[in-house]
Amino acid sequence: MTARSKELTGAKLIDGKAFAARIRARVAEEVERIRAEAGIVPGLAVVLVGEDPASQIYVRNKAKQTVESGMHSVEHRLDASATQDELLGLIGTLNADPAIHGILVQLPLPGHIDEERVINAIAPAKDVDGFHISNVGLLATGQKAMVPCTPLGSLMLLRDELGDLSGRNAVVIGRSNIVGKPMAQLLLRESCTVTIAHSRTKDIEEVVSRADIVVAAVGRPRMVKASWIKPGATVIDVGINRIEGPEGKPIVVGDVDTDDVAAVAGAITPVPGGVGPMTIACLLANTVTACCRAHGLAEPRDLTA
Numbered sequence: 001m002t003a004r005s006k007e008l009t010g011a012k013l014i015d016g017k018a019f020a021a022r023i024r025a026r027v028a029e030e031v032e033r034i035r036a037e038a039g040i041v042p043g044l045a046v047v048l049v050g051e052d053p054a055s056q057i058y059v060r061n062k063a064k065q066t067v068e069s070g071m072h073s074v075e076h077r078l079d080a081s082a083t084q085d086e087l088l089g090l091i092g093t094l095n096a097d098p099a100i101h102g103i104l105v106q107l108p109l110p111g112h113i114d115e116e117r118v119i120n121a122i123a124p125a126k127d128v129d130g131f132h133i134s135n136v137g138l139l140a141t142g143q144k145a146m147v148p149c150t151p152l153g154s155l156m157l158l159r160d161e162l163g164d165l166s167g168r169n170a171v172v173i174g175r176s177n178i179v180g181k182p183m184a185q186l187l188l189r190e191s192c193t194v195t196i197a198h199s200r201t202k203d204i205e206e207v208v209s210r211a212d213i214v215v216a217a218v219g220r221p222r223m224v225k226a227s228w229i230k231p232g233a234t235v236i237d238v239g240i241n242r243i244e245g246p247e248g249k250p251i252v253v254g255d256v257d258t259d260d261v262a263a264v265a266g267a268i269t270p271v272p273g274g275v276g277p278m279t280i281a282c283l284l285a286n287t288v289t290a291c292c293r294a295h296g297l298a299e300p301r302d303l304t305a
């Protein structure tokens with residue numbers, strides 16, 4: 001699979017939307033292979049608690065794309081006032097359901113629910129988000145894990161753009177459990193020299209300016225500027241920030257000041273249309289992987305890390 005890249009004032013614009021569409025097509029092929037070989041249909045259950053507008057859109061898109069790829073899709077929507085025990089009870093039911101190979105609880109959860117407790121209640125083999133402590137440990141020790149979707153999608157884009165990543169200097173900006181830390185683990189596994197920069201990093205601009213690969217995952221709109229970037233570097237923007245646009249309308253921007261950075265970088269992912277679509281495509285890929293592992297079937301190597 002090759003990402004088609006467009007020019008943007010010097011830098012190549014990495015087309016994550018097109019790349020994600022090709023991953024979904026590969027997922028659909030694998031779903032058909034599994035059905036033909038084993039008579040099994042991979043199944044994904046997505047759980048949403050509450051009415052967060054962005055989460056509702058993501059969950060709807062996940063269900064739609066699951067069905068489009070030929071998989072079995074189940075959606076559970078719980079009221080914002082649902083108790084932790086109700087949610088844990090539902091996860092228990094899904095863990096025991098043989099038609100379900102992947103379970104995802106949409107984050108963030110309402111404040112009264114213990115996120116860590118919920119994530120760790122998901123059977124590790126069905127944890128297609130890769131957030132369960134067992135999968136975190138497996139990834140950190142270089143073993144076969146379920147890999148979190150956003151870092152997996154970012155890695156696929158980087159490999160496609162750069163080929164072998166070994167020996168490259170990579171800086172991950174942000175240390176979240178969902179993106180920053182697993183991203184750093186994946187880059188380490190690719191034999192990059194990895195630095196994690198964060199809010200307490202001294203002279204962050206200088207640290208980032210040494211990187212051949214920059215992954216920005218901080219949640220601060222347009223924080224990364226051209227002066228931070230080594231000429232020719234590849235920049236992966238994981239941020240999804242909603243801000244007020246020029247006409248007072250809300251717009252989505254990343255953590256990177258794309259127009260500014262594009263003058264210096266070699267290649268850059270846009271927001272929207274970069275890493276975001278890869279997140280859902282990789283969720284589908286992880287569900288196929290989970291199904292193959294559950295039934296002892298051959299795993300599609302090109303759909304995982």
Ligand SMILES: Nc1nc2c(c(=O)[nH]1)N[C@@H](CN(C=O)c1ccc(C(=O)N[C@@H](CCC(=O)O)C(=O)O)cc1)CN2
Pocket residue numbers: 054058104105106107108129149150240252271272273274275276277278279280
């Ligand atoms: N359980 C999880 N919860 C959340 C995850 C996750 O991986 N697992 N990630 C995010 C939300 N997310 C998927 O759930 C997600 C975010 C963004 C996109 C996307 O395609 N974004 C578009 C822009 C969309 C917009 O305008 O809002 C893009 O970048 O082109 C997909 C999925 C937090 N929760």
